[in-house]
Amino acid sequence: MVAHPGDTRAVRAAGRLNEPRPARVEANFDGTPWQVNHQSVAVLREEWRVLDRWWTEEPVIRRYFEVVLETGENTVVFHDGAGGTWFTQRGA
Numbered sequence: 524m525v526a527h528p529g530d531t532r533a534v535r536a537a538g539r540l541n542e543p544r545p546a547r548v549e550a551n552f553d554g555t556p557w558q559v560n561h562q563s564v565a566v567l568r569e570e571w572r573v574l575d576r577w578w579t580e581e582p583v584i585r586r587y588f589e590v591v592l593e594t595g596e597n598t599v600v601f602h603d604g605a606g607g608t609w610f611t612q613r614g615a
Contacts, residue, residue: 529585545602556588558599559600559611566591 549558557564568587574583584604591597599612 543601543612545611546609546611548600548602548609550602552585554602556590556600556609558596559590559592561564562592562594562596564590565595568597 544591547560548556550556555570557569561589567588567590569587571587573583573587584607585601586604587601588597589597598611601612602609
């Protein structure tokens with residue numbers, strides 16, 4: 524059975540598809556990842572920074588990397604500048 528698109532259960536499930544998950548990242552001295560969850564980074568495709576909600580008590584400060592792992596998996600990882608931790612998300 525397929526859930527109706529307006530069904531709140533379907534919306535909650537869809538929201539979890541790309542939810543960030545904690546990651547174990549080894550980074551070079553400049554902060555670029557060379558290993559993600561025990562897999563070597565084969566290609567660093569893109570890097571960008573996000574600074575949002577800077578006017579609040581809890582700003583969002585992140586440095587994102589789109590990488591291709593040695594397995595061929597395309598992954599997005601980011602370093603949370605506010606918390607100092609790494610997270611991963613599936614790439615497109």
